[in-house]
Amino acid sequence: MAVSKRSSAVAVLGVASILTTALALGSGALAAPHHGAAANKVTITMWNTSTGPGLVALDKTVAEFNSTHPDIHVNNIFITQQDQILNKLSTALAVGQEPTVLVGDVPSNGPQELKSGKMVNLNAWAHKTVDKLIYPKQVAGCVYKGVQFCIPNGAGDYALYYNKTEFAQAGIKTPPTTWAQVVADGKKLTDPAKNRYGIYIPFGTTEWTVWTFEGMLWANGGQFLNRNNTKALFDSPAGVQALTVWYNCLYKDKVAPLTSFSTPQNSDGEQAFASGLVAMLIDGSWDLNTFDQAKVNYGVTYFPAMRQFATNTGQGSIDVFNTGAAQVKAAETFLQWYLQPSVQVPENAAVPGSMTNEPAVNNNPTFIKDQHKYMNVFFGDLKYAHIRPTLVSYPAISAALGQQIDEVLYNKETPAQALKIAAQEADQILKKNGE
Amino acid sequence: MLAADVRDGRAAAPLPRRGRGLVSWRMRRHAFAYAMMLPTFGLTALFTIYPLLNVLFHSFYSGSLFSLAHSFVGLANYVTLIQQGGIAALGTTAVYTIGFVISATVLGIACALLLNLPLRGTEAVRTTFIIPLVVPIVATAIVWTTLFNAYFGPVDAFLSFIGLPRIDWLGDPAMALTTVIMFSTWQYVGQNVILFIAALRAIPVEVREQALVDGARGWRNFWRITLPLITPSLVVVTVIGTITAMQAFTQIYIITQGGPIDATTTAAFYVYQQAFQFFNTGASDAMAAIIFAITLLLTLVQTRLLSRLGGGGIG
Secondary structure, three states, X not given: OHXXXXXXXXXXXHHHHHHHHHHHHHHHXXXXXXXXXXXXXXXXXXXXXXXXXXXXXXXXXXXXXXXXXXXXXXXXXXXXXXHHHHHHHHHHHHXXXXXXXXXXXXXXXXXXXXXXXXXXXXXXXXXXOHHHHOOHHHHHOOEEOOEEOOEEEEEEOEEEEEEHHHHHHOOOOOOOOEHHHHHHHHHHHXXXXXXXXXXXXXXXXXXXXXXXXXXXXXXXXXXXXXXXXXXEOOOOHHHXXXXXXXXXXXXXXXXXXXXXOOOOOOOOOHHHHHOOOEEEEEEEHHXXXXXXXXXXXXXXXXXXXXXXXXXXXXXXXXXXXXXXXXXXXXXXXXXXXXXXXXXXXXXXXXXXXXXXXOHHHHOOHHHHHOOOOOHHXXXXXXXXXXXXXXXXXXXXXXXXXXXXXXXXXOXXXXXXXXXXXXXXXXXXXXXXXXX | OOOOOEEOOEEOOOOOOOHHHHHHHHHHHOHHHHHHHHHHHHHHHHHHHHHHHHHHHHOOEEOOOOOOOOEEOOOHHHHHHHHOOHHHHHHHHHHHHHHHHHHHHHHHHHHHHHHOOOOOOHHHHHHHOOHHHHOOHHHHHXXXXXXXXXXXXXXXXXXXXXXXXXXXXXXXXXXXXXXXHHHHHHHHHHHHHHHHHHHHHOOOHXXXXXXXXXXXXXXXXXXXXXXXXXXXXXXXXXXHHHHHHHOOOHHHHHXXXXXXXXXXXXXXXXXXXXXXXXXXXXXXXXXXHHHHHHHHHHHHHHHHHHHHHHOOOOO
């Protein structure tokens, strides 16, 4: 009898512990994106990768939308930084917990994300509405095999920052406009004994290194891939000459420090410029505020030319995922409202260093008035901007090329060897992915 | 007939001789214990065993990070791994693991021996060893990156001050892995110190006194008496250290991102690169499977070897 009562107690305890475990596991579902359609109100989840003033401005914009559209509620959530979005999104898509809208992705992720089958094809409505607000070349960057998978949102390019105080002390009156001048000025600015160098060359295997090298390549008249995107062309003489300029800055002319300032947070080497270690830096408008706060006396000029001016433009993007017909329709309504210049101007005017994809916004007097004094350089450089190819293969090609560029910068390979190896790997990747 | 169970001076019912009756009796007797272990088993099965089997299964398939579709490719992923830097990553992992385990263990024992001395202030010093354990590794790794920056880090500034040449701790391929090992040792040595101090204090006083009477002092005392008696803790430390080292990722991601030129790309970092940079989930799974197999083998070998040296099992 005693044994029987004890068995019952044990059984109850065992069941209780299993239920507790199940409850703990199930509670995760409560934190999942909530897409709902309560009576006459559709709720959609929007992930964003904005930070700092950008996040504050976006929150304010979304709150305004929610207050003026009682039939739709946008649940705006900061999910992670832009360069970490793939990790979060891949997991969410695998378990069906993706958001309806993602603000702050990058177009180069799109061809991979399309494989999930959950991205909404935006051809039907974006093409007739919001695309007309955007620079055509940038819309083209959101199209893969005829499918528009995203809407460009947020632009960026890079230019050359220079330290005016260092330049004045070295007797240099004007900033360089070509890489030959960069090297010549660099020699006057470099004094290793005082820990002073002319320019920072971007070490590291991240996309930043490759993105910057692409600007060098185009500035020297080279091409990244052939017209059909079936073969790499960056190992051409133009590409080898471009990479040789960087190599010479490090080992022949010795105007650049031999170390990497790349971190997971950023790879552009802002610390090197802010600390005064280097007098010139390739960087984007996002660091204008950083150098203002560091009280650096700096100027900005176009990315130096080789045979021609060129730069690279990166952009953010907005994706829409199919989480239900009502949610997709609500997302369409939100985005058509959100991308209007009347909304984009005040939102971007509140974010230092912000660049948009819409000419009506970039040329708006209110937007320009509130912008940093050097933003005109970044806007002006846009006319020389190229875009990266939008391919499934691009991330892998970039990783392979980045590794080879790093081998050159660490003096382990010659530019010609490195680019040849990278091009061969790129061709294999393109073939494997059937581009 | 098996011995009957006796409680309160009264003999309980005789035990079943064999078979299902005996099993059933044992389950009833230990039902409470089994019930208490059930959630742990369930969670382990769900969050450890199932993902492990999943990874092993998918290491023979090619797929994408974003698509559930995959195709069987046999050993092709393992071949890709060999052809695309996987062997080098395993080699880096071996160097890192050996360096970390040896330095963290030797330093742990040395610090424990010193802190076990009956001196004033050792309690306060002991507390400082816990600090790296409780501070998030991401935060300490970021600070370490600044400390060891070749151009404006305080470590190189001090070296310059005392007339020594600067060292590019993080940018020199020959130094970067050593720097990461130093960081990991600093991060985890406190754990080893705590374990070894507990082990030293568990040595019976009479054993220590007898050893002294017999003339065993200094190094001989340590080698002949102390080390064999703390072997169980040594086994635990080396096994945990090995497992930790084989999975090292966070510090590498923060401090060196696998560079310079793959000098610090360990197997775990290789898994991340293949999955999230190259979108090659097959090769990523293959490397994860290899990490598991090697870790398991090393754990079994270490446990056997060190236990034999100490003349007993773990604990």
